Amino acid sequence: MKRWILYAVTAGAAAGIGMFLTGCGGLQRPSGEAQNGVKKIAVVQLMQHGSLDAANQGFLAGLAQNGFPADKIQVDQQNAQGDQSNLKSIAARFKGDKPDLICAIATPAAQAAANDIHDVPIVGIAITDYVQAKLVQSNEKPGGNVTGASDMNPVNRQIDMALKLMPGAKKVGLLYNSSEVNSEVQGREMKKYAAEKGLTVVEKTVSSVNDIQQAAESMTGQIDFLYVPTDNILASSMPTLLKMTDAARIPVIAGAESMVKDGALASLSVDYYQLGVQAGAMAAKILKGEVQASALPVETQQNLIVVINKKNADLLGIGIPEEIAGKARFE
Numbered sequence: 518m519k520r521w522i523l524y525a526v527t528a529g530a531a532a533g534i535g536m537f538l539t540g541c542g543g544l545q546r547p548s549g550e551a552q553n554g555v556k557k558i559a560v561v562q563l564m565q566h567g568s569l570d571a572a573n574q575g576f577l578a579g580l581a582q583n584g585f586p587a588d589k590i591q592v593d594q595q596n597a598q599g600d601q602s603n604l605k606s607i608a609a610r611f612k613g614d615k616p617d618l619i620c621a622i623a624t625p626a627a628q629a630a631a632n633d634i635h636d637v638p639i640v641g642i643a644i645t646d647y648v649q650a651k652l653v654q655s656n657e658k659p660g661g662n663v664t665g666a667s668d669m670n671p672v673n674r675q676i677d678m679a680l681k682l683m684p685g686a687k688k689v690g691l692l693y694n695s696s697e698v699n700s701e702v703q704g705r706e707m708k709k710y711a712a713e714k715g716l717t718v719v720e721k722t723v724s725s726v727n728d729i730q731q732a733a734e735s736m737t738g739q740i741d742f743l744y745v746p747t748d749n750i751l752a753s754s755m756p757t758l759l760k761m762t763d764a765a766r767i768p769v770i771a772g773a774e775s776m777v778k779d780g781a782l783a784s785l786s787v788d789y790y791q792l793g794v795q796a797g798a799m800a801a802k803i804l805k806g807e808v809q810a811s812a813l814p815v816e817t818q819q820n821l822i823v824v825i826n827k828k829n830a831d832l833l834g835i836g837i838p839e840e841i842a843g844k845a846r847f848e
């Protein structure tokens with residue numbers, strides 16, 4: 518019994534600083550039920566990246582707002598640094614730990630957790646398409662142990678915004694990693710809408726960070742602007758891409774706010790912090806036993822923000838029409 522009390526106190530203190538560090542002090546983590554009503558939450562984030570970091574912070578805020586402040590949870594934060602084999606070992610660890618709930622941030626992270634773990638609820642955040650990623654049977658009735666908040670972005674409205682910024686544009690580049698289902702879904706949407714708008718699409722895919730420069734270079738002189746969806750490989754290499762596109766004076770319209778912070782021209786983006794808050798509220802419902810993940814529909818978010826990189830606009834000589842500038846956040 519003493520060991521449990523000691524454990525609960527340590528866990529409480531660790532949760533207080535927002536993180537539970539493993540491997541220190543040789544304390545054994547008990548499996549199964551958390552002690553004294555403290556819930557064990559395991560978080561796996563694909564990599565460090567503005568949007569994903571914001572989602573993570575929002576998630577903890579959402580939990581706190583819904584009955585699970587820091588002293589009621591014990592959080593094991595894991596970041597896979599964009600590495601697939603890290604995702605696998607993190608999932609294996611979570612499986613052994615049996616937390617009360619897993620939060621998975623970005624599609625590959627959720628897929629790795631869901632592949633391995635079937636008896637713990639998994640709440641995803643920043644997942645473009647739960648159905649295409651084979652995480653749920655349907656958005657309305659997930660059917661398994663996975664649900665969460667989707668960041669499917671308004672591709673059509675992003676292109677509309679691009680056309681207001683670059684009114685004469687006729688040819689659009691599309692660049693993404695072909696092995697990310699989240700990017701594929703957005704790419705498909707983009708091509709469909711571009712066709713409706715009479716735009717020609719020049720599509721290039723990459724399979725690793727190493728391909729980005731060449732793919733971008735091959736579009737030089739062929740496109741009026743480049744569209745980049747919320748692609749994890751590209752997000753991790755925005756500086757490489759933007760060095761190239763800036764030199765070639767190619768405006769980049771991005772799927773998410775953080776890519777504009779990195780230097781892309783503009784985005785009409787989901788608010789990732791708010792998306793995290795939303796997912797935190799969903800997780801709280803599951804933790805309270807009000808609903809099971811299988812019956813909790815996937816949620817989306819209508820809270821969109823216009824983000825413009827002023828420095829990049831100036832570099833490219835693009836004026837921001839008042840209609841857009843009026844509601845934009847400038848990075």
Ligand code: TRP
Pocket residue numbers: 568569623624625643644645646668699746747748749752772773775776
């Ligand atoms: N939507 C992506 C996914 O499903 C994750 C993501 C969110 C992202 N925001 C981003 C990727 C910004 C790149 C840039 O995995």
